[in-house]
Every structure is written in structure tokens, then in C-alpha cells.
Amino acid sequence: EASAKVIDGKKVAKEIRDEVAAEVSKMKEAIGVVPGLAVILVGDRKDSATYVRNKKKACEDVGIKSFDARLPEDSTEEEVIKHISGFNNDPAVHGILVQLPLPSHINEQNVLNAVCIEKDVDGFHPLNIGRLAMRGREPLFVPCTPKGCIELLHRYGVVIKGKRAVVIGRSNIVGMPAALLLQREDATVSVVHSRTKNPEEFTREADIIISAVGQANMVKGSWIKPGAVIIDVGINPVEDSKSPRGYRLVGDVCYDEAIKIASAITPVPGGVGPMTIAMLLSNTLTSAKRIHNFK
Amino acid sequence: EASAKVIDGKKVAKEIRDEVAAEVSKMKEAIGVVPGLAVILVGDRKDSATYVRNKKKACEDVGIKSFDARLPEDSTEEEVIKHISGFNNDPAVHGILVQLPLPSHINEQNVLNAVCIEKDVDGFHPLNIGRLAMRGREPLFVPCTPKGCIELLHRYGVVIKGKRAVVIGRSNIVGMPAALLLQREDATVSVVHSRTKNPEEFTREADIIISAVGQANMVKGSWIKPGAVIIDVGINPVEDSKSPRGYRLVGDVCYDEAIKIASAITPVPGGVGPMTIAMLLSNTLTSAKRIHNFK
Ligand SMILES: NC(=O)C1=CN([C@@H]2O[C@H](COP(=O)(O)OP(=O)(O)OC[C@H]3O[C@@H](n4cnc5c(N)ncnc54)[C@H](OP(=O)(O)O)[C@@H]3O)[C@@H](O)[C@H]2O)C=CC1
Numbered sequence: 069e070a071s072a073k074v075i076d077g078k079k080v081a082k083e084i085r086d087e088v089a090a091e092v093s094k095m096k097e098a099i100g101v102v103p104g105l106a107v108i109l110v111g112d113r114k115d116s117a118t119y120v121r122n123k124k125k126a127c128e129d130v131g132i133k134s135f136d137a138r139l140p141e142d143s144t145e146e147e148v149i150k151h152i153s154g155f156n157n158d159p160a161v162h163g164i165l166v167q168l169p170l171p172s173h174i175n176e177q178n179v180l181n182a183v184c185i186e187k188d189v190d191g192f193h194p195l196n197i198g199r200l201a202m203r204g205r206e207p208l209f210v211p212c213t214p215k216g217c218i219e220l221l222h223r224y225g226v227v228i229k230g231k232r233a234v235v236i237g238r239s240n241i242v243g244m245p246a247a248l249l250l251q252r253e254d255a256t257v258s259v260v261h262s263r264t265k266n267p268e269e270f271t272r273e274a275d276i277i278i279s280a281v282g283q284a285n286m287v288k289g290s291w292i293k294p295g296a297v298i299i300d301v302g303i304n305p306v307e308d309s310k311s312p313r314g315y316r317l318v319g320d321v322c323y324d325e326a327i328k329i330a331s332a333i334t335p336v337p338g339g340v341g342p343m344t345i346a347m348l349l350s351n352t353l354t355s356a357k358r359i360h361n362f363k
Numbered sequence: 364e365a366s367a368k369v370i371d372g373k374k375v376a377k378e379i380r381d382e383v384a385a386e387v388s389k390m391k392e393a394i395g396v397v398p399g400l401a402v403i404l405v406g407d408r409k410d411s412a413t414y415v416r417n418k419k420k421a422c423e424d425v426g427i428k429s430f431d432a433r434l435p436e437d438s439t440e441e442e443v444i445k446h447i448s449g450f451n452n453d454p455a456v457h458g459i460l461v462q463l464p465l466p467s468h469i470n471e472q473n474v475l476n477a478v479c480i481e482k483d484v485d486g487f488h489p490l491n492i493g494r495l496a497m498r499g500r501e502p503l504f505v506p507c508t509p510k511g512c513i514e515l516l517h518r519y520g521v522v523i524k525g526k527r528a529v530v531i532g533r534s535n536i537v538g539m540p541a542a543l544l545l546q547r548e549d550a551t552v553s554v555v556h557s558r559t560k561n562p563e564e565f566t567r568e569a570d571i572i573i574s575a576v577g578q579a580n581m582v583k584g585s586w587i588k589p590g591a592v593i594i595d596v597g598i599n600p601v602e603d604s605k606s607p608r609g610y611r612l613v614g615d616v617c618y619d620e621a622i623k624i625a626s627a628i629t630p631v632p633g634g635v636g637p638m639t640i641a642m643l644l645s646n647t648l649t650s651a652k653r654i655h656n657f658k
């Protein structure tokens with residue numbers, strides 16, 4: 069029975085982290101500069117705290133200096149922005165990341181806009197998104213998760229140019245920038261979302277599917293064109309009495325069905341997930357290199 | 364024999380200009396402010412000079428004050444930007460438009476970036492494009508030609524939400540923003556370009572086609588789904604010995620074939636063409652209202 073190649077995001081992410089580590093130490097030796105990443109966490113959501121801890125750990129592993137600001141849940145918008153300004157002006161900081169979601173009394177847009185564009189390693193600033201959308205313009209940073217999706221395609225030798233691609237989901241942080249990236253690489257892109265009547269009509273024609281929806285097992289085997297390449301960004305908990313936690317994580321794509329039809333597919337977990345942090349480290353390194361004009 | 368409704372851009376553009384004229388005089392009476400549009404023309408391309416003249420005339424007709432700077436072909440980038448800065452700081456100017464193309468020794472990106480975003484009535488600033496791409500963000504201005512396309516759909520009662528739309532072409536000034544606008548209105552959008560292998564496979568499934576390619580009669584009748592709505596942005600000269608000028612203008616869509624299959628279609632000329640200037644006037648009015656906080 070046919071079986072798709074499994075795209076090993078964990079392995080690729082490790083390769084990228086190793087590459088970043090090598091570059092970081094080269095830079096330190098050559099010009100004495102260590103890239104620095106600042107993370108701002110407001111409130112005490114457990115999941116956010118875990119993400120921040122993981123990012124910190126990942127920085128340490130590759131030699132990037134990490135800075136953090138942990139602010140109480142009831143911080144004002146001004147206080148959060150004051151911390152951002154501090155990092156904007158700190159020459160040891162080359163990347164600034166605001167852990168989302170913010171408490172609901174804080175305006176996310178105002179806070180994200182305060183990050184200076186040269187340090188916007190998340191790539192969420194509208195100026196970066198605008199440049200990503202425009203031909204002949206280059207964003208300073210590309211959002212980490214969609215960049216990770218494209219990096220997986222590249223490292224597995226998947227041709228994008230001239231192919232039909234479908235992106236399911238159009239969020240600012242994954243779907244929309246993923247579609248813009250595929251289009252920049254000359255795929256013909258269709259964007260499917262919650263108002264699309266027959267999503268399967270689009271996916272069935274696609275050579276490349278990127279799914280970033282957040283619906284467990286939405287994409288069935290019958291939705292997939294034989295030989296398609298599938299990047300599954302979704303991370304969805306489903307009940308599982310056999311798991312000690314009572315649940316396990318699955319993607320948007322019905323993996324067991326897809327693996328028989330696709331030519332390549334990312335697993336969940338172990339696919340796109342590990343790529344996000346790897347891309348964040350890579351963006352931080354890029355930023356430090358740019359700021360210090362180090363090639 | 365079936366015949367599509369002809370979408371009369373000339374008539375709609377006239378309606379919009381009348382609406383703008385009424386608002387302009389209301390504003391003048393209420394707060395004594397007259398909206399102002401500055402146009403910068405570098406060099407002496409005949410077509411550009413004609414466009415600028417038409418814009419000036421259109422401003423006068425609706426009561427918008429027009430300013431212009433005509434700079435010689437050999438102006439430096441700094442000189443052009445100096446004029447833009449002057450208009451940026453001039454409180455009588457609410458919109459600034461740089462007539463493209465610029466002479467080749469001038470960097471278009473640097474010049475366009477110099478227009479302050481509050482007066483970027485062309486909507487070409489990457490910050491405006493970024494906001495257009497992002498959910499939950501609002502651009503200050505939407506580029507005039509694609510805005511005109513959507514306005515025609517609205518005024519003719521064409522439902523966009525949930526429909527399949529194809530945009531042919533992905534330029535910064537027409538195709539790309541048109542696709543973003545359709546997506547904002549909840550169409551499922553596919554963007555076709557020169558690297559797309561079988562463009563007709565996409566158009567045949569589309570309820571709405573916006574074509575902005577610049578290829579005479581590329582979209583044949585057989586490419587069109589019965590009942591589709593077609594917005595033809597293309598303006599292409601074709602030889603015509605019967606015309607006194609030796610040529611006439613046609614769109615990207617084979618009009619004679621399309622009119623038998625589509626449910627509605629814009630003619631060329633007289634479709635999208637007149638809408639561009641109407642939208643420019645409307646953007647200039649919006650800008651003046653915003654700057655003076657006039658509702
Ligand atoms: N590192 C990683 O691997 C990351 C993984 N994720 C995961 O990716 C998934 C998506 O995340 P995110 O983009 O932030 O999610 P959002 O909720 O912001 O966006 C979801 C998108 O999916 C669309 N959608 C929802 N339901 C359907 C449906 N039935 N059919 C088609 N489209 C639908 C929505 O459409 P509409 O716009 O119309 O509402 C929306 O555009 C989540 O599972 C998340 O956990 C996210 C970020 C990083």
C-alpha cells in the first residue's frame with residue numbers, strides 16, 4: 069500500500085537550530101556581538117508561560133541571549149508599551165516578541181505596533197505584512213509558523229512554482245502570510261476559510277495543502293489529490309482515555325487516511341510545531357546580523 | 364439569446380462624483396474646509412500628462428482643490444521627495460499622488476514611502492497594504508482601481524460573500540489588492556498569474572472574475588461559467604484600421620463571447636476605467652474628513 073513520506077519537522081528544526089548556533093558563535097567571535105531576544109509575557113496563563121519557557125530554553129541552546137519581562141495580569145497598556153520601548157532602545161536586544169494572547173483589557177494592535185519594525189521578529193507588523201504582499205518589496209521578517217511551513221517544503225525539495233496550492237485558514241499569524249509566501253514563490257493559491265461552501269472542491273485540486281484551521285481531522289482522505297503534499301499546522305486536542313492526560317493532539321488533517329494518498333505529509337506533533345521556534349531563532353539571528361551589518 | 368447585464372462604470376462613476384461634490388460643498392459650508400489633492404508629475408510622458416490633466420479636471424468638477432508639481436525629467440530623487448515633504452506639511456493638501464511611472468533613475472519605492480500615510484490616497488503604502496491584508500485592521504486608503512471594481516459589484520447588488528472569485532493578475536496596484544478586498548468580503552479567492560498553468564480551469568469555476576492582466580481578449584467565452592460576473596480591468600490597444608487613430612481599446616476578456624455567457628460584465632472602455640478617478644476623489648474627500656474630524 070502506498071505511503072506518504074513523513075516530513076520530519078523535528079529533524080529539520082534541529083538542523084536549523086544547529087545552523088543558527090554555528091552562525092551565532094561565528095558572529096560572536098568575529099565582532100563580539102551576541103544576538104538577543106526579548107519576550108514579554110503579561111499575566112499568568114499557564115500555556116503562555118510554557119511557550120515563553122520553551123523559547124528561553126531554545127535561545128540558550130543556540131547561544132542567543134534571552135531577556136524577559138513578566139508583567140502582572142492587571143498591567144496597563146502603557147506599562148506594556150513602556151517595556152517594549154525599553155527593548156526597542158536596548159542595543160543588546162535584536163528581536164522583541166509579545167506573547168499572545170494579551171489580557172482582554174489591553175489593545176493588541178497598539179501593543180504590537182509599538183515594537184519597532186527592525187526588531188519585529190514575529191513579522192506581525194502591518195508594514196512587514198504589506199511588504200510580504202507586495203511584489204518587489206522585501207519584508208524584514210516573515211512570521212515564524214508560515215515561514216516554517218515553506219522551509220519544510222524547501223528542505224524536502226517540493227517544487228512550489230507553477231503548482232496549485234490551497235491554504236485552509238486565513239489568520240494573520242498563519243494562513244494569510246502562508247498564502248502570500250506561496251504566491252511569492254509562484255504557486256497559484258486559493259484561500260479557503262469558514263465561509264467557503266465546499267472546501268473539498270478546492271483541496272481536491274491542490275498539489276500543496278497548508279491547513280491552519282484548528283479543527284481536528286477536518287481534511288479527510290477523500291479531500292486529497294493523490295500525490296499531494298500536506299503541511300498540517302493545526303494542533304487540536306481530542307479526548308483519549310488511553311493517554312495519561314486524557315487527551316492527545318491531532319492535526320486538521322485525518323493523518324491515517326492522508327498518509328495513504330498524499331506523497332508527503334507533516335505529522336502532528338513533530339511537523340510544523342518544532343519549526344516555529346526554530347524560525348524565531350533564525351529571525352533573531354537575521355536581525356542581529358542586519359543591525360550589525362554582519363554577513 | 365442570453366445577454367449579460369452591462370455594468371455601466373461611466374454612470375456609477377458619475378453618481379459617485381455627484382455624491383463627492385455634495386459632500387465637499389457640505390463640508391465647506393460647515394467647517395470652511397476644501398479638500399485638496401496634490402499630484403506630482405516627473406518628466407513629460409504624454410500619457411502621464413493626460414492622466415494628470417484628467418485628474419485635475421475631475422477635482423475641479425467636484426470642488427476639490429488641486430495642486431500640482433511638474434518636475435523636469437532629470438529631477439533627482441531628493442528633489443521629488445522634497446516636493447512630497449512640502450505637500451506632507453501643507454494643511455491645504457489632504458491627498459498626495461505621485462504619477463507613475465517615474466523616470467528610471469528614480470527609485471519608486473523611496474518616493475512612494477515618502478508620502479505620509481495619512482495622505483496616501485493611492486493606498487500604495489505598504490502599511491496600507493498590510494492593513495488591507497490583515498483581519499481586524501483597517502487601511503486608511505484602498506487603492507483606487509481595485510476599490511472601483513468592488514464598488515461596481517456593490518452598486519450592482521452582486522453578492523460576494525461565500526462566492527468563488529478568481530483574480531487574474533497580481534500587480535501591487537490592481538490584482539493583489541483586488542484579491543485582498545474580495546477575501547475581506549468573504550469570497551473564496553484564487554489568484555491566477557503568468558506562472559499559472561491552466562488559468563481557464565480556475566476561471567471556469569468562478570462566480571466572480573476580476574481580470575487585470577493587460578492581454579487583449581485572453582479570457583474566452585469557454586473560460587467562463589454561465590452566470591458569472593466579470594470585471595474587466597484590462598485596457599489593451601488593438602489595431603483597428605477603421606478607427607481614426609488606427610487602434611481601439613479592448614479589455615482582457617473577449618467581450619462578444621462573454622456577454623452571451625456571463626450574467627453581468629463591464630465594458631472596455633466605460634467599465635472600470637472611469638471608476639479609478641471617482642475613487643481617487645472619494646479617497647481625497649475621506650482623507651479631508653478624517654484630518655478635520657468631520658463626519
Ligand atoms: N507552531 C504551530 O505549529 C502553530 C500551530 N497553530 C495551530 O494552527 C491552527 C490555526 O491557528 P490560527 O491560524 O491561529 O487560528 P485562527 O482561529 O486564528 O484561524 C482559523 C482559520 O480557519 C478558518 N476556519 C475555521 N473553521 C473552518 C472550517 N470549518 N473550514 C474552513 N476554514 C475554517 C477560519 O476562517 P474565518 O477567517 O472565516 O474565521 C480562520 O481563518 C490551530 O490549531 C493552532 O493551534 C497556530 C500557530 C502556530
Ligand SMILES: NC(=O)C1=CN([C@@H]2O[C@H](COP(=O)(O)OP(=O)(O)OC[C@H]3O[C@@H](n4cnc5c(N)ncnc54)[C@H](OP(=O)(O)O)[C@@H]3O)[C@@H](O)[C@H]2O)C=CC1
Pocket residue numbers: 508531532533534535536537538555556557558559562575576577578596597598599635636637639
Ligand atoms: N483605471 C483602470 O482601468 C486601470 C487599468 N489598468 C489596466 O489593467 C491591466 C493590468 O494592469 P497592471 O496590473 O498594472 O499590470 P501589470 O503588468 O503590473 O500586471 C499584470 C499581471 O498579469 C499577470 N499576467 C500576465 N500575463 C498573464 C497571462 N498570460 N496569464 C495570466 N496572468 C498573466 C502578471 O503575472 P506575473 O505577476 O506572474 O508577472 C501580472 O501579475 C492593464 O491592461 C492596464 O492597462 C491598470 C490600472 C488602472
